[in-house]
Amino acid sequence: MTSDATPSQRERARFGAESQKGLGGDLPQPFPRQIGPRAMEYLAEVVESGLTCDMVGRFEQAFAASHGVKHCIATPGCTPALAVLAAAFDFEPGDEVIVSSVTDFGTVQGLINAGYIPVFADTQPGTINIGPDTIEACISDRTRAILIVHMTGLICDMDPITELARRHDLVVYEDACQAIFGRYKGRWAGSLSTAGAFSFDSEKTMGSDVGGCILTDDDELAERARFVGQSRGGEMVEHFGRVHRVNGFAHRMTQSTAAITLAQLDIIQPQVAHIDRMIRLLHQLLDEIPGISALPIPDTVDVYSCWMAGFLIDPEQFSCDTEQFAARVAAAGIPGAGQARYYLLPAALPYLSEAAQQLRFPYSQPPATRTYRYDGDSCPEAQALLERYIRWSTFCERYEPHHCEQAAHIVRAVAEQVRR
């Protein structure tokens, strides 16, 4: 299918600092990023060793140890990390993976590429995350796995999800991109299931450059992820050389990214502890504004590693819609504030919707047990939530209490301007 969008409508994705350029306002913003003080030392080691030092291995060991997990496999991002995991699980084409309906495209790209069918679970009412009830409603005899996303950094209630998965013999794994070093009942996000995937994209909380990784305690999965994900599924055969057992990837992190990421690891934990304090304060201040509510922080979340701040509006109380409310908030000084309907992923995948309707592969694959639908209406709770949600991803470790007060003050002022 070719798009009939004009070139100016087609997205030319802007990344990192470029994507946040010129946002204005005097609230803190993540760029230029704070980089760990040892970055130059690590980078020099890479260069001076003539690329013989194993900076990637050092980063992998340090990141695994920081999470108390056995294996870390560094990748060029979370999208490739999840693609590697999808391939490494080695399910059959047409098998189903239940996934959060509110997320980034990077969550699903790998499983679609592997020929699996994403089945989007709705969010638990009033929250931005899926939960055991909404997941259970999606389970069929073709379900193989549940891919959990901790949206904004709010960690899903993993214990009942794990219990549900155990009863149905399903793999659970996590997209922990937005929740790095967050803690759930004393345990780290991304270490709460069979595997976790992370992003070190420069806009993320542990922003280094274009990077990511997989964490797992499972020896076999780690071995397979390296084989499929990094060695292109290649194997050496005597008297011949390399043969490719599977259609694998070369999704490896670069040594220089590993140097910066290792330096970021030196400073991240106090930053996340600070972010947790600031976001809880911001939520408290936002909740005091009539008609405004922050997303609830469950008691099970000990540390909220918030990547994206935001709030819900009660449309009954205001004379403008959410998009207009967000535009006013952005104009009044919260850089990047906006409504984010595109996070409703089933509504953002027209190509998948067409494939499902036209029963193209893998939707042609027997035994097709149901009609797959990809649109907003298929996840009404998520859709309704995003209709009322305003977020800004410029929230960062530079926020101090007076910035939280300033942000809440801006929201309050807008609310009063447009109150019915």
Ligand SMILES: Cc1ncc(COP(=O)(O)O)c(C=O)c1O
């Ligand atoms: C929840 C989630 N998953 C996956 C990704 C993709 O990460 P990466 O850019 O490292 O591929 C993102 C990035 O924004 C994300 O927020």
